[in-house]
Structures are given as structure tokens and as C-alpha cells.
Amino acid sequence: MKALKYLLVIVALTGALAISAKADLMFLGAVPFGPNNNPDTNQSALEAFLGHPVGALIDDFAKSELSGPVDVTPGEFFVVHYGKGKGGSAKGGSFEFFQVVNGETSVTFPQFNDPYGHGGISSARGFAGEAPDSGATVMLLGGALAGLGLVRHYLKR
Numbered sequence: 001m002k003a004l005k006y007l008l009v010i011v012a013l014t015g016a017l018a019i020s021a022k023a024d025l026m027f028l029g030a031v032p033f034g035p036n037n038n039p040d041t042n043q044s045a046l047e048a049f050l051g052h053p054v055g056a057l058i059d060d061f062a063k064s065e066l067s068g069p070v071d072v073t074p075g076e077f078f079v080v081h082y083g084k085g086k087g088g089s090a091k092g093g094s095f096e097f098f099q100v101v102n103g104e105t106s107v108t109f110p111q112f113n114d115p116y117g118h119g120g121i122s123s124a125r126g127f128a129g130e131a132p133d134s135g136a137t138v139m140l141l142g143g144a145l146a147g148l149g150l151v152r153h154y155l156k157r
Contacts, residue, residue, distance in 0.1 A: 024104035025078075028097040033081065042079035042125045045095050050077070055128025063122050066109055074103045075129040083119025093119055099129075 029049060034041050039057050047053055054077055061070055072078075078098040100107060111121050 024100065024102050025107045025109070026099045026101045028077075028099055030094045030096040033093045033095060037081045037123060039125055042081075042095065043127055046077055046079050046097060046127060049097055057125060058128050059124070059126035061124040061126075063120075066121050066124055067111075069106045069108045070124070071105060072100045072107050072126060073128070074100055074105065076100045076126045077129060078109075078124050078126045080109055080124045081122045083122055093122075100126075 031045065031049060034045055039060065043054065043057065058073055058076055059070070059078075076099070078100070080096045080098060081093060082096060083093040098109070109121060109124055
């Protein structure tokens with residue numbers, strides 16, 4: 001009985017810590033501002049930063065829309081432009097990269113950020129994440145179903 005109580009306490013603490021540590025907008029990194037702030041430049045900067053292509057533009061939020069939560073797509077990548085402002089180190093501010101995680105559909109972007117730009121947020125553009133390769137997905141699904149079939153076969157004996 002004593003071991004069961006300890007187990008329940010450990011499970012409760014683990015659950016509480018896991019829930020409180022949930023982060024829905026993962027910061028990936030920042031680079032100094034590029035030549036201009038348009039969707040094509042944002043997509044090129046994001047692809048160069050990630051090292052792989054991303055999908056099409058999904059969301060395009062202007063400064064007036066970014067003072068509170070915005071609706072997003074889970075797995076979406078965002079390029080957020082911050083102006084230089086007082087004390088910023090890069091001409092024009094910075095591009096910051098985020099990804100929406102944990103299946104979240106509404107996030108709030110930080111209004112002021114890194115050493116490159118202290119001038120506040122001016123835009124946030126969201127791009128679709130890269131779709132998984134269909135061949136690998138089918139192989140994984142087939143392997144999982146075959147494994148379940150084998151387990152069922154051996155459990156019936």
C-alpha cells in the first residue's frame with residue numbers, strides 16, 4: 001500500500017510538471033534583418049536557416065493583428081520581423097524563427113526580442129511545414145500493421 005501511495009505521488013508530480021512545461025511556440029533562432037520584409041524574402045531566410053524547403057505561405061499578420069493571440073496551424077513555421085529600435089545591433093532589426101508545437105491553434109508572439117531588434121514586432125508570416133515522404137510513411141504503417149499481426153498471432157497460441 002505504501003508503494004502504491006509513492007507511485008501515485010510520483011505520477012501526479014510528473015503530470016503536473018509536464019503540463020506546466022508546455023510551450024506552444026518554440027523559438028528556433030534569429031538572424032539580422034535581410035534586404036526587405038516581404039513573403040518571398042521571409043521564405044528564403046527561413047529555408048536558409050532550417051536547411052530544407054518549407055511549404056507555401058499560410059498566414060500573413062501585420063503589426064496591428066499581433067498585439068494578442070492569433071490563430072495558427074499546428075506545425076507551422078513563422079518568420080517574425082522585429083524593428084531595430086533603440087539599442088538594436090542590426091540595421092533594420094531581425095528575423096526570428098518560430099515553430100508552432102504541441103498541436104496548438106492559437107499563439108501570442110513576443111512583442112520585443114533579441115539584441116538585433118528592440119523596435120517591436122512589425123510582421124509575422126507563417127509557412128507550412130514540409131510534408132513527410134509518402135513512401136516512408138507507407139513503409140512505417142505497413143511495418144506497424146505487420147508487427148500487430150505477429151503479436152496477435154502469438155497471443156492466440
